């Protein structure tokens with residue numbers, strides 16, 4: 001009897017980044033074997049990617065339980081996700097994978113909590129934290145910081161890392177959530193598995209490219225007022241990516257002349273003299 005197979009595969013996988021929807025550079029595919037099908041995923045991102053895979057199966061058995069989580073190394077091909085084996089050799093069979101994905105390790109909770117981040121602006125400058133952690137405007141329940149600063153203020157890297165995403169083509173913003181999709185931003189991956197986002201940058205406001213390595217204190221771009229923004233400012237957050245969004249983290253900053261390491265507080269002005 002001729003074997004019939006129906007496959008519904010999600011080749012383009014959409015996930016939530018810190019700043020909205022984005023397409024991940026991963027690819028799911030499958031190869032026929034004498035016993036059934038092998039399912040693979042390529043990760044073409046420059047950072048590790050977590051995927052959670054479930055299958056709806058007819059006349060096939062998966063070698064892994066549904067909702068199993070895999071951590072795919074950066075730039076890795078043919079990561080075996082599952083062997084699907086025929087239950088009966090003859091007859092109709094089908095499989096439909098459902099995939100959730102995020103950057104980094106979805107299961108990671110430990111990070112370098114004592115790392116002293118640089119303030120995200122030039123040496124000699126000082127700015128006020130207009131909205132702090134758990135701020136009442138848009139940071140409720142989140143560890144995010146807004147620095148009030150004029151558009152075009154130089155933005156500097158808070159920590160070493162590799163540039164994961166640059167979005168800089170937008171030229172508009174407004175005070176409501178409907179403008180969130182116009183956000184320009186730079187996302188950077190750190191060695192402890194955390195990410196940083198630098199948001200609301202002006203149009204063409206990045207001087208770094210995806211894949212670049214950046215050093216702490218390096219100029220990376222220019223602030224703006226794009227996206228969901230109530231006025232010119234720089235929004236930053238350090239976070240773990242998760243399947244359902246992001247988990248923002250409290251981090252310490254070097255302040256003043258570089259001798260103090262502290263959490264930043266809302267409505268306080270911080271100077272970078274280091």
Ligand SMILES: [Zn+2]
Pocket residue numbers: 131138139144145146235236
């Ligand atoms: Zn903010």
